[in-house]
Each structure stands twice: as structure tokens, then as C-alpha cells.
Amino acid sequence: MSEETLAAPPSCQRLDAELDDAANKLSDVWIALDMVARGQATMTAWEAEKILRHQQAPGWRDSKVRPQLMETQQTVAMWADETFGPVTSHARIAARANEEMAELLRALTADDHHPKAAEEIADIVIVLYRLATRLGVDLRTLVNEKMAKNRTREWKRDGSGHGYHVRDKS
16 A cells, blocks of 8 residues: 555644644643642743633633632733723722722622622722732732831721721821
8 A cells, every 4th residue: 555545634634733733732831830830930820821822722711720820919910901901090090999999888788798799809909909010019018018007006996896096296
């Protein structure tokens, strides 16, 4: 038998080539993700998702398949910029955070243990991460600095589980 008679039809050859290409791409992706999981490389969740989406890896939208990497202030801000486009003003971001706060207040007014409350809290932090990044500050660092300051202040309780710091008279 000649080689010609053993050759697959052109449509099968093309499919074979496409499958080989897809397998090579996925192999590269999963090798990279495995290296991250083993601590041999670093990658943000946003970078990993972009790779999976770009490679059109099977199941990339499935959170069980996507790598379980923690988001950072920077990855959240990058996602927001890529998803929503450039920000027109810092005040607009603050207004958006206020809109998310209003959604949280609506949920908690309806039910003090509303199942969507935690998600609304996350939405607020996501928007604030974007604002902090645009201002060139790290939100976690700011919270630590502010808490150090708060711990030195004198506070007056308001009876609701909250309070106000006593203002210096100077």
C-alpha cells in the first residue's frame, strides 16, 4: 500500500491539526497554572483568567476550573478598567461606591441578615479598590494606618454600637 492510500481525508487532516494546536495551547496554559499552584511562578487571578479566555480553554468560565487565586487591589482595578473603560473622574468613582452602599442599605433595611448583603459589601470594596488605585494608594496600607490612628483616639459611644472620636479642643 502506498502512503497516499493511508492518508486521512483533508477534512480529517485539518481537524487533526486544529486539535493538535488546541492541545498544545491548553498544555502550555495548564503547565503555567500548575507552576503557580506549586509556588514556582506567580500569576494574578486576572492574568490567569485572561490566559484561559484567550486560549478558549474548556471550562474557563467555570469557577471550579479557573485557578483559585486571590484578587488584589491591582487586579480588580485592571479588570474594572478593561471592562468599563477609562474613568472620567475620581468623584464619579466615589459616587459609584455610594450607589453600591445604597444597595447594601436597601438590602439590610429589608432584612438585617439579607443574603445579598455580603455581595454588596464586596461591590463596595471593588469600587473603592479602583478609586484607591487611581489615587496611587494601597487600601490595605491606608486601613492599617488609619486604625493605628484610631487606636490612639478617645471615643464617645452613641449607644448603637458605634461612636465618634472626641475632637481635640486645640
